[in-house]
Structure formats: structure tokens, C-alpha cells
Amino acid sequence: MKLSELKAGERAEVTAVAAEPAIRRRLMDLGLVRGTELEVLRFAPLGDPIEINCKGLLLTLRRNEAEGIAVNKLEAAEATQNGWPGLRRRHRFGKRA
Template sequence: MMLKQLAVGDRAKVCGFADTGGPYRRKLLSMGLTPGAELLVMRVAPMGDPVEIRVRGFALTLRKGEADALTVEKL
């Protein structure tokens, strides 16, 4: 499942990265979005871009391209 498929208030666990997410992979890893990390969807903009999540105790805002690079498992 992709991050963009989650609604506000949903919890998920990072599973990995999409095949098309190559350019964003290193950036997402450096921001703490490693496989196994749990996240909470805090806000989604009306057009779906950006998405605010809470991961490892801090708030993080991802643009559509970055969010599409992430695969998650809903908890």
C-alpha cells in the first residue's frame, strides 16, 4: 500500500520503497523513514499534496513525489 492511500489518523509501518522511488530513497532514509519505522498520518492537504506525518517523535511533511516513493503496511 502507498502512503497516499492512508487517511488522517491512520497508523502504518514503513515496508520499503517503490521501484520508482530511487531519487528519493536516500533522502527518506536520512529523515528516519527506515523499514520498520511506525508513522501516523497527521494532515493531508485538500489536493493530497503535501502530507504531514509523525515519525520517531517529530512531524515531517512529504511532497507527493516523496510520498509515492514509500510503501507502507497499515496497522
């Protein structure tokens, strides 16, 4: 399954990163390596870009970059079993989340 096929709120584990060498290297430097758990937070109104939470880091990826990332979807029990609760609070200028 591709990262771009997940819906907002779903969690997954990265199994492979296939992209152009420069983009692949940058994604791996940001923490998207095999075995990393991530959560899809939201999509832009037209579906591009995608915001994900990876190891507490908020990443925004283009859809074509997300299509190069293979993932295994995790069930809710599997995701909480590893003790990673995910991002629960968002801070915005002038608003409370």
C-alpha cells in the same frame, strides 16, 4: 499499500522505500526506514503535501514522494502495543491546541 493511500489519523509501518536515489537517501536519513512506525496527521486542502509523524518528527512529503513508500497499515491495538502514543499536542503561534 502506499503511504499516499492512507487517511488522516491512520498508522502504518514502513516496508520499503522506492524513489530516486537522492530522494530515497534523504527519506532514509530522516528516519523512514523499514520497520519504522508512522502516523498520517493531515493533508493539505488539495491533497498535496502530506504531513506525517515519524519517531516524533513532523515530516511533510509531496504526494509523489509518498507514493514511493510502501507501508503495512497497523490496527489501533498494534500501534499502542509498541508503546508509541504519537503526537498528542500541537503548538502554533498565538493559539493553543
